[in-house]
Amino acid sequence: MSAVPTPAEFEEAARSLAGVISHTPTELSRALSDIVGAPVLLKLENLQRTGSFKIRGASYRLAQLTAEERARGVVAASAGNHAQGVALAAQSLGIPATIFMPLGVPVPKLLATRGYGAEVVLEGETVATSLRLAAEFAERTGAVLIPPFDHRDVVIGQGTLGLEIFEDVPDVDTVILGIGGGGLIAGVAAAVKQAAAAAGRTVRVIGVQAENAAAMPPSLEAGHPVEITTHPTIADGILVAKPGEIPFQIIRELVDEVVTVTEDDIARALLVLLEHAKVVVEPAGAVGVAAILAGKVRGTGKTVSVLSGGNIDPMLLQRVVSHGLAASGRYATVRIPLPDRPGQLARVSEILAQVGANVMEVLHTRHGQGLQIDEMILQLSIETRGPEHTQLTLDSLRAAGYEPQVMPD
Template sequence: MTAVPSLAEFESAARSLVGVISHTPALPSRALSDVAGVPVVLKMENLQRTGSFKIRGATYRLAQLTDEERARGVVAASAGNHAQGVALAAQALGIPATIFMPIGVPVPKLLATRGYGAEVVLEGETVATSLRLAAEFAERTGAVLIHPFDHRDVVIGQGTLGLEVYQDVPDVETLLVGIGGGGLIAGVAAAVKEAAARDGRTVRIIGVQAENAAAMRPSIDAGHPVEITTHPTIADGILVARPGAVPFEIVQEYVDEIVTVSDDDIARALLILLEQAKVVVEPAGAVGVAAILAGKVTPQGTTVSILSGGNIDPLLMQRVVAHGLAASGRYLTIRIPLPDRPGQLARVSELLAEVGANVMEVMHTRHGQGLQISEVILQLSIETRGAEHTELTLDTLRRAGFDPIVVPD
């Protein structure tokens, strides 16, 4: 059994990272506070160097290597944040680094990892394949494999974020942390709980998973890490099929509650963060906010949600914003069968203008399965002000004799 890191170890790690990482801000959110009914503070780790918390664990892990291990170099596998964290840490410490990344990794993450001086090997379709290849490389060359979450030093490094939260928000009572492999929440939970215990206080730690990759809850129920079948999720940063053995033991002891959120929940959270907080966050970094907005948690006292990363591909951001608008009832696509005669398109446009619905895209076609010679299909993408306005828009079209069919997102 792995010994739980002590508060002294977390504090020593924090001192060693001064000048390497940024002390990211903790900012109150009025919009989320109104939703939760308690003060909500956002810990902006999306503003960290390399754009995520991963630089903490990677730097501390590499700093603990012996001179002989450093000379052999390090190897890691990742589709993004861990890759950048290891690459930058290795560059700062003068350690050769090789990073295996899957084919199809977002170009900004690939370029950033190379920009930090690492040798990048693009091979395999998934991160699991890249991790296997990295392990084989380590066996073949003697390079030290740097696991993204399943190592005690990585957990200690990530736990320095917990110390910052407790320092920045000393009255914190509820803390929301995303869960993938468990390295972040294990370190943060242990650091915060131990710091609070020293002061005679308690802090409630809630882990949040994407429902398509929720491996920690069944592992807790089984009493040991179990592997689940995952499904695609926009929160690819926490798409992990099996928790790490090291963080699992700590999570089992220190985390009070685990909840899951859907991709729709996450998309809504990203939209709120973009519109209300004016911050760009990657899907995995927004799961705590998603849990608040979806009513999956009941915050008690001052609540902190960690925005763990901000590395989102611009093309994904475009899709996620559209998805978030749809999930919030503010964007929909409809198909309307129309008789093929003059004035029909103009009449639909007039009705939409009357109710204040904004037409974003129009497709008018005479070609389609099941269409009669005298029929056309009008497909419209429309922006509305929310669910009530959407229903008003649809009802207005129906009362005018049209039959709008909502196209699933």
């Protein structure tokens, strides 16, 4: 059997999932289109049931289980989206589900998974530990282990998203998706490219990874999945050290290019989506837009960027917005040494008011290593209109005799 699922398999999956998943909208983003000078559309999979695409692959995989397998129940491991997808799919089919989640899982994702009727086991510090525990549980109890990406049924289920893209935008030129384990992009690439070929067209498919978790480029170079050492990334939904074997075979054959984006790129994209597209997306779901804004992807025809999920913890959203403002040059933390004399704070405030910088937070201290007895430190968090305005603010402070230092975000 070919590694690439057939159009008939995708069509069968779409019929199987009818009434289970939503056909999410694909909408033109005028703001992004203006930035790149070509039409950019957003596939709003963040509006999918459970808040991400994962329900597609999980539901289709569970639908293929025999009656005997369903009676044994299913088990999965995840810190978020896959957990919710499996939990809801199992609930819909009346299948007992056990989900292993690490201890540090965000509370909203934990509560959502439990809310879909799954038994949640909180144990271990990492998803890798949860995966090991889930595999041991499956071996011990006979429950069917549902992998997040490395299974043909999962890939086929995710590929139904590609059918929707081609149905909604039949003249699409480029599709951009994030890559973690590879299940989503493998399914979408296979579905959309075969649909386009049947219509006498071609479509580019481009994958995007966070620089801190970019296992696909070295894997493609090696010709097989390679495990890398990852580093922390705000795009934790695609923080995968090694691509899946099954998705990799399809990606190697069908995906045209894989690019990477920085943490600043991702934060900036989230901010643009919030301000201009009016959508809340998790960092992993914004990497396609991040690649567009960073100039990593260029096209003259219609480009569809898949917003793969919207499950973001409110506290993380707050931090990411601050980081995005800083990355966009609209937020800065400035440290200013001052002589310890009355009126200095008022003088600095007057300069900031004159240039129109908005003070968000003030820290005023006489304590610190290296300070002279007649010195103090003023640390300000300021909001500006952009990089040029930030520079004007710093130049104005320097012109008044101060030595402002911009602190790392």
